[in-house]
Amino acid sequence: xxxxxxxxxxxxxxxxxxxxxxxxxxxxxxxxxxxxxxxxxxxxxxxxxxxxxxxxxxxxxxxxxxxxxxxxxxxxxxxxxxxxxxxxxxxxxxxxxxxxxxxxxxxxxxxxxxxxxxxxxxxxxxxxxxxxxxxxxxxxxxxxxxxxxxxxxxxxxxxxxxxxxxxxxxxxxxxxxxxxxxxxxxxxxxxxxxxxxxxxxxxxxxxxxxxxxxxxxxxxxxxxxxxxxxxxxxxxxxxxxxxxxxxxxxxxxxxxxxxxxxxxxxxxxxxxxxxxxxxxxxxxxxxxxxxxxxxxxxxxxxxxxxxxxxxxxxxxxxxxxxxx
Numbered sequence: 001x002x003x004x005x006x007x008x009x010x011x012x013x014x015x016x017x018x019x020x021x022x023x024x025x026x027x028x029x030x031x032x033x034x035x036x037x038x039x040x041x042x043x044x045x046x047x048x049x050x051x052x053x054x055x056x057x058x059x060x061x062x063x064x065x066x067x068x069x070x071x072x073x074x075x076x077x078x079x080x081x082x083x084x085x086x087x088x089x090x091x092x093x094x095x096x097x098x099x100x101x102x103x104x105x106x107x108x109x110x111x112x113x114x115x116x117x118x119x120x121x122x123x124x125x126x127x128x129x130x131x132x133x134x135x136x137x138x139x140x141x142x143x144x145x146x147x148x149x150x151x152x153x154x155x156x157x158x159x160x161x162x163x164x165x166x167x168x169x170x171x172x173x174x175x176x177x178x179x180x181x182x183x184x185x186x187x188x189x190x191x192x193x194x195x196x197x198x199x200x201x202x203x204x205x206x207x208x209x210x211x212x213x214x215x216x217x218x219x220x221x222x223x224x225x226x227x228x229x230x231x232x233x234x235x236x237x238x239x240x241x242x243x244x245x246x247x248x249x250x251x252x253x254x255x256x257x258x259x260x261x262x263x264x265x266x267x268x269x270x271x272x273x274x275x276x277x278x279x280x281x282x283x284x285x286x287x288x289x290x291x292x293x294x295x296x297x298x299x300x301x302x303x304x305x306x307x308x309x310x311x312x313x314x315x316x317x318x319x320x321x322x323x324x
């Protein structure tokens with residue numbers, strides 16, 4: 001039986017990845033905010049220490065578990081919809097979680113568990129403002145945000161350990177992927193939540209800053225399976241995970257409100273203060289041909305179906321006696 005360690009197991013991606021791994025028969029242990037949960041044969045996991053920011057803690061954890069696969073999904077991610085309260089802290093925490101803690105796992109694998117394979121969850125933010133309309137693994141990394149810079153540093157770190165120390169570490173350059181597990185601070189969940197609440201009569205208006213921004217949106221469970229596919233390949237590498245299709249925020253809003261039976265124009269208010277200090281994001285669109293050709297992976301859920309699934313889940317979460 002294969003064993004897996006999911007770092008960041010309680011987040012959107014960690015939740016779906018855990019479900020996928022268990023369905024495949026894995027024994028799974030997860031870490032979230034230094035808490036360990038799951039099952040690992042006869043070994044009790046509730047007595048394990050898991051401070052991912054301390055090399056000694058990570059080394060001891062890997063020594064005891066010796067997992068076949070490690071999925072590093074932990075991330076410090078500030079929403080693009082708001083300005084940071086403390087820019088200095090944003091930089092410090094971004095590098096601490098997105099880069100330095102990853103280094104602890106790479107060091108532990110190199111010293112304790114050479115057979116372990118590691119997946120690192122990168123981001124399309126590493127491309128920043130590329131010249132090419134679509135991006136693949138050959139596109140130069142040119143981050144423009146703190147999140148993108150820290151993720152870029154981590155990708156270079158993974159490449160270093162892969163090249164110089166023979167560590168099996170693959171990087172997934174993940175484009176936007178959504179589900180009802182997204183925090184409401186992110187645009188996709190914000191729109192879906194508002195559409196349902198307005199339809200339920202709880203709210204009346206949704207304020208948005210830019211309807212023309214274009215995004216390559218995918219469904220989170222599909223991207224979780226892509227992570228697993230990468231670690232089944234004979235050799236580690238970097239892979240773009242994307243749909244290759246751009247949709248505007250207007251498309252997203254129109255679809256969400258149509259699903260709940262409303263005209264979005266009656267309820268959406270343009271408000272530049274909804275995204276303070278933010279310029280229009282560059283429309284990043286990924287080319288995942290490499291991943292598709294090498295693993296057979298492809299997105300299973302369309303843009304419209306993704307929003308419909310999010311609406312359905314939001315309906316279950318939204319308290320009301322009304323129906324539609």
